[in-house]
Amino acid sequence: MTELIPAPRGVVAGSGEVRLTENSRLHTDTATRGVGRWLRTALGQATGLPLPEGREPGDGIALRLDAALGPEEYRLVSDAAGVLIEGGGAAGVFWGAQTLRQLLGPDAYRRAPLGGDRTWAVPHITVEDAPRFRWRGLMLDVARHFMPKEGVLRYLDLMAAHKLNVFHFHLTDDQGWRVEIRKYPRLTEVGSWRARTKFGHRASPLWEEKPHGGYYTQDDIREIVAYAAERHITVVPEIDVPGHSQAAIAAYPELGNTDVIDTTALSVWDNWGVSPNVLAPTDNTLRFYEGVFEELLELFPSEFVHAGGDECPKDQWKASPAAQARIAELGLGDEDGLQSWFITHFDSWLAARGRRLIGWDEILEGGLAPGAAVSSWRGYAGGIAAARAGHDVVMCPEQQVYLDHRQAPGDDEPMPIGYVRTLEDVYRFEPVPPQLDADEARHVLGTQANVWTEVMEDHARVDYQAFPRLAAFAEVAWSALPAPADRDFADFERRMAAHYRRLDALGVGYRPPGGPRPWQRRPGVLGRPLDGPPPNR
Structure with a gap:
């Protein structure tokens, strides 16, 4: 769970995991809809999960802005409530989505599911991160x-x-x-x-x-x-x-x-x-x-x-x-x-x-x-x-x-x-x-x-x-x-x-x-x- 590249600014590991299933949803709003579209496509190809639009942030994965963060800064929190990615701008949310993909494991980078009875899980973790250079x-x-x-x-x-x-x-x-x-x-x-x-x-x-x-x-x-x-x-x-x-x-x-x-x-x-x-x-x-x-x-x-x-x-x-x-x-x-x-x-x-x-x-x-x-x-x-x-x-x-x-x-x-x-x-x-x-x-x-x-x-x-x-x-x-x-x-x-x-x-x-x-x-x-x-x- 700490095998992230590039290394984030701060990581706090938890003890559980969030499982993504056929029932998991991806919640976005107007500002994060483009990132959500990319993430739904990328993860859908690899996992076969549909990740339809969620009505509430706690349905599975939620993407939203936080004005207190810098434009490319993000915070990823995976806990009992699901996975929340917040960024100061859409770019920050996108970089958080890239970190989520790494946390799901190497097969999350494939373009089609490998088949079999596969569990897709995100470890409980908090990642706070921002780039050094623009x-x-x-x-x-x-x-x-x-x-x-x-x-x-x-x-x-x-x-x-x-x-x-x-x-x-x-x-x-x-x-x-x-x-x-x-x-x-x-x-x-x-x-x-x-x-x-x-x-x-x-x-x-x-x-x-x-x-x-x-x-x-x-x-x-x-x-x-x-x-x-x-x-x-x-x-x-x-x-x-x-x-x-x-x-x-x-x-x-x-x-x-x-x-x-x-x-x-x-x-x-x-x-x-x-x-x-x-x-x-x-x-x-x-x-x-x-x-x-x-x-x-x-x-x-x-x-x-x-x-x-x-x-x-x-x-x-x-x-x-x-x-x-x-x-x-x-x-x-x-x-x-x-x-x-x-x-x-x-x-x-x-x-x-x-x-x-x-x-x-x-x-x-x-x-x-x-x-x-x-x-x-x-x-x-x-x-x-x-x-x-x-x-x-x-x-x-x-x-x-x-x-x-x-x-x-x-x-x-x-x-x-x-x-x-x-x-x-x-x-x-x-x-x-x-x-x-x-x-x-x-x-x-x-x-x-x-x-x-x-x-x-x-x-x-x-x-x-x-x-x-x-x-x-x-x-x-x-x-x-x-x-x-x-x-x-x-x-x-x-x-x-x-x-x-x-x-x-x-x-x-x-x-x-x-x-x-x-x-x-x-x-x-x-x-x-x-x-x-x-x-x-």
Whole structure:
């Protein structure tokens, strides 16, 4: 009964249990009806119990608001009167419902009853809980390897099961453009697929000699956003500017630096790394991407919109007379100033429409746009600098929470990339650096784990890289843990023994504690094992 992940703030165990039967009811009101609909469906699939609407709170399970609690805070009480879940808002009630599901046992995560004479019981217990951070995120890269819509919906369910609430949707990159923009149809007609794909790290000699691609229609996006909202997850879209843009330039060559290279000869990139082909600093480029963002804002209601801003090579700008003339015209000083000009433009453009720009920590170079927030990925330094300057920060340092990095040393790890970051390493990650004082630390909105998919060709590979480390990350993001050195990893491993059974019921192809299963290995496919920092992702 104490095998909950993430660990709650407070638990008091009782001595009895509440049994759910054919006669049990689920009581909701107007404010909690959406959560009740989700819970009735989830538990009904697993248990076969109908859980009809109850007339009184004591009929079985009751969901209601308590104005004394915070928006995501909840209280779950299971006693002789039944199960009561109270939250400060619908989100808090939803997280309480996720805890209820864990208390019912691993089979509560199945999509159909297993049959037999099964007792469904909730132990008598009081759980009081609230999240440490408001931003508890997962970034999924669908540009390098496309994940079909059903896979995205599945990951939203997995996020919800771990009380994660921000889905950072990396939709564009050099290797593919994944969202329909009706004003610019060639972005998906041309930019959504590549002729072949490098298999393994970019040093690998292996290729998959077939086209790879896919994209989400605008109705697909609406469905994904609505599905996420039902699970109290915010979807933050990312459209990369001014780097990581070769797919867009392949579709619309005028977006590139045409005075330096023949952009009409470019295709969607089939390799990994950082493409030198970046957006031209022209008014035409700004107007084009304003058109993209106009359609994006209709699809995504999130406060934040991610504009990338990372890994933008400046070589073409240095060689481009047009770019140099733009630097002089605007009095920017150098190419870093030109990148800042790009980001500042879209920061102002989004702010005028009631939204906020967030970008990778390279947006600090050349001066940070006034309202921008920072995703600090190159360690803590960018986040520290941004927080000290009064900017909001999401901590997602590569060295700790890039889940594409290998989980153990040795040759068995499939396509080993980057640092070795074990389950314990992730569990001991601390999002708030000690260099920040209390006022500066308030700018840390939260934290995010990132899944880059260069070497993840399907959902099974994503599962392997994400789990079980995403469970450890979820506890770091939610729970009020002690300092990293004082965290009880042995207790977390004990609770994970039960959690692996939940993941089994959910069909997650996680990395077992003892190492990869034979079919999870990728013998002969090169990764990028390193002792020091990777040169880039």
